[in-house]
Amino acid sequence: MQTEQYDVVVIGGGPAGGQTSRSLAKKGLNVLLVEKYNSFALNNFSSAGMTLEPLNEFQLPETIVGAYWKDIVIQCTQKAYTWKGNTKKGVVLDFKKLREFLAEETIKFGGKVLMGHKYIGKTVVENGVIVRLVKNNNTKEIEIKTKIVVDATGPLRKVMYDTNETQPEMVLGSGTEYEIEVEQEIYDQFKDKLLFFLGHKWAIKGYSWIFPMQNRVLKVGAGKTHIKSKDQEQTNKTTRKITEKIISEYIQAKEYKIIDKHGGILRYSIGLKDQFYKNKVVAVGDAVSAINPRGGEGIRYAMQTAELASKYIEEYIKTGKENFHLYQKKWRRKKLLKWKLSEYSARRMYSRYTDQQVENRVQFLRKNFTIDEMIDSLFNFKYNKTFARIFQYGVLKLQFLFKKEKF
Template sequence: MINKEYDVIVIGGGPAGGQFARELSAKGYKVLLTERHKSFKDNNFSSAGMTLDPLTEFNIPESVVGAYWENLEIQCSENLYSWNGTNNKGVVLDFGRLRQFLADETIKNGSDVLMGHTYLRKQLLEDGVVASFKTSTGEVEFKAKLLIDGTGPSRRVVYDGLKDQPKLICGGGVEYLIEVSQEVYDRYKKSLFFFLGDKWAYKGYSWIFPMENRILKVGAGKIYIQIDKEDEFKGSMKKMTEKIIKEYLNIDDYRLIDIHGGTLKYSPSIKDTFYKDRVVAIGDAVSTVNPLGGEGIRYAMQNARLAANYVDDFLKTGDENFVAYRKKWRNKHLLKWQLSEASCRRMYAKYSDDKIERRIGYIHQTTDIDSVIEMLFNFKFNKLVSRIFEVYKLKLVYKFSKNPKIKFK
C-alpha cells in the first residue's frame, strides 16, 4: 500500500541529501527526505573542516559552527610544520547540527522529513517509482516521480547490486570526540592539525580539530583498504587515534564523549552512474568525496545544487537530460580529482617517512598558508607549481653562473 505520493523522494539525510531536499523544496516541489537513523546525532562521522566560503555560498548559520581556525599544522614522523594566519581562514562544523539544519529548512519549505526509515528496495512503474522502507513498526511505501540516491558510499538506490557498481577505491576512518583541559584545548583551538607518516598516521593521515571550548576531534583515516578486512582496519585506526591522545597529546584524564567512524568508496576518475531508471545519484554516491581530503561537505552540497537544477527541468518538461548533469560535473572536477588522486596515492601508499618529510618540508619552505589552503581544499595546485618552477629556475641560474664554460647573453 502506497502511503503517500511526492514529486521526489531523497534517500539519505547527509549534506548532499539534505541540501538537495532544501533546494528542491524551495522551488515549490513536494519532497520527502528520509534518514535511516533516528537522530542526526547518530553516525556523526565527518571531521567537517572547511574554509569560510561555504558559509556564504550555502547560507549556513553560526549555530552550525563548532569552531573557527586560522592556522594549518602538519606533524610528520620527525618534524612539525606550521602555516600561521592572522585571521580566521575556516571553520569546523558540527556535522549533526548541519544535517539537522538542512532538514529543518526542508520542513520550513513545506516538505516532509522522516527519521528512522531504512531503504529496502524500489519498484519502477510507468509513471514513477515506488520506494519501500523499513521502520520500527513495519514496512511503508511511498511513490514519486524520481528517487534521489543520497546514501553515500553504499550507493544503495542507484545500483541494484554490487556487480553493477564501477571499480571503487575504499577508505575510511575513526574519530574520537573528547573533552580535555583548558590548557590542552588552547594549544589546538585555532588550528587544523594533521599527521602524516608511519609514526602517527600509518599509510593514511590523522588529525586533531577543535570544536566548542575544551572539545577536540581526534581521528585517523586510511585509503586503499580491503573491505573484507574492515574490522581489522577499524581496530588499527582506533589504536592510532588512542596513541595520538595518549602519547602526542600526552593526556589520560580526558572525557570520551563519542566514538564514530565511517567507510568511503570513490570511483577513480568519477566513473559512477549519475542516473538510471528514475534514480538520480548525488554526493558521495557519485564520488564527490575526494581522496586527498579537503571540503568533502562543500563539494557534496555543490553537487546537490547542480542536480536539483536538472531535476527541476525534468519535473517541468519530462525530459531526462541527466547525461548533461553527469557531463557538467565531470568537466568541472575530473582533472582536479585525478591530480589529487595521484597525490594521494603517492603520499599515503608509496612514500617512505623520509620522503614525506622532505616533501612537506619543501612545501613549507616555498608556500604560504593561502597557497596550501588552495591546494588542500580547492585542489588548485597552480600557485604551488609556479613557486616550485621559480625556485627550480633560480637554482639553475645559480648553477650555470658558477660554470665558467657557460656564457650568458
C-alpha cells in the first residue's frame, strides 16, 4: 500500500479539472491531477467550438487551436441561414491538446499529474480525505491523503456522490461525434464556419453540427435530450444514425477516413441545484452543470467554475475557512437567470416547436440580428436585445391580427 499526501487532489483531467490544478499549482499549492486514461487522446470527446475571448481569458496558446471560424450557419429542414463575419470570430479547439496543455502547465508550476489511474472511492477523516485509486489493468489500490478533493468527473459526479447516493433531479442528454478526414474540395465547403442543424430532418430533440478542424478534418455530431436514463441506449443509437446521415447525405462524403468516434452523456441539474461542496469535496465543471442548456462555450464555463472554486480552495488550504457557500452563491448569482432563460428557450426549440416554427424563428433571427448579436445570444447568452426585438415582433403581430379582425 502506497500513501502520498497533497494539499489538493483533482479527479478528472478535463478542462475544469485541468484548469483547477493549473490555477492551484500556480498559487503554490501541492496539487495532484488524476486522469483515468493513459493518454488524453483516448477521450477526445468535445466539439470545442468557442469565441475568441477564452483564449485571452485563460491565456491559452494558439498551438491548441484546431481551426478559426468567422461565419455561423443554421441549417433548418427547408433552408440554410448564414451570418457572415468579416474577421475571425472564434475557434474550434483541439480538445486533446487543450487538456495536454493544462496538465503540462500544472507540472510547470510544481504540481503532479497521474495518468491511467481510476478513482474508486474516498474516506473522509478528521484532517482530510483518503482517496483510493487503482491503476489501469491492475487491481492494486493506491491510497492518497489530501486536505480536499476536487470532483472534475463531469456529469457522472463520481466523487461528490458515493454509489447509490441520491442526486438532484437531472435532465439527461447524450451525443455522438465523428472526427473525419475528407477530400480537400469537401473540406473547403465547410471551413471558416460553424454549422448547426435544427429541425427534425437533421436533428431530434436537440441539434447537430459540423465544425472544421485542421485542414481536411471535420467534426460531425448530433446531440439529443431525453428524460429517463433507460432511454440512454436508444438515444445513443439515434444520434449515431443522425451523424452518419449528415456525413452521407449532407456532406456527401463518399470516401472519408474516420479518425475518431466518441460519445458521451450530459446530466444537467434544472436551476443549478447541484451540490457544490460537501465533506471536503468541491465540484467544478459539468459536475455543477457548468454547460449551458442551449450548449455553446461549455469549455469556457467549466474553466470559469475552476477559477472561482480555486479562490475558495486556496483560502481553505491556507486558513482552514470553509467559505464554499460563497462559491455556489456567486456562481448562481452570475449564471442562474441566463441558465433558466436558456432552459426555457431550449425546451421550446428542441421539443415543442414544429419544423415550420423552427424555420420561422431562425428566419426572424436572420432578418433582425447581426452576427455579433447572434454570438452574444448563442455563446454569451445575452438576451436583452433578443427579447426586446421578439417582444416588439409579438406586439406588431398582435396589432396586425387586431386590425384584421376589426376590418
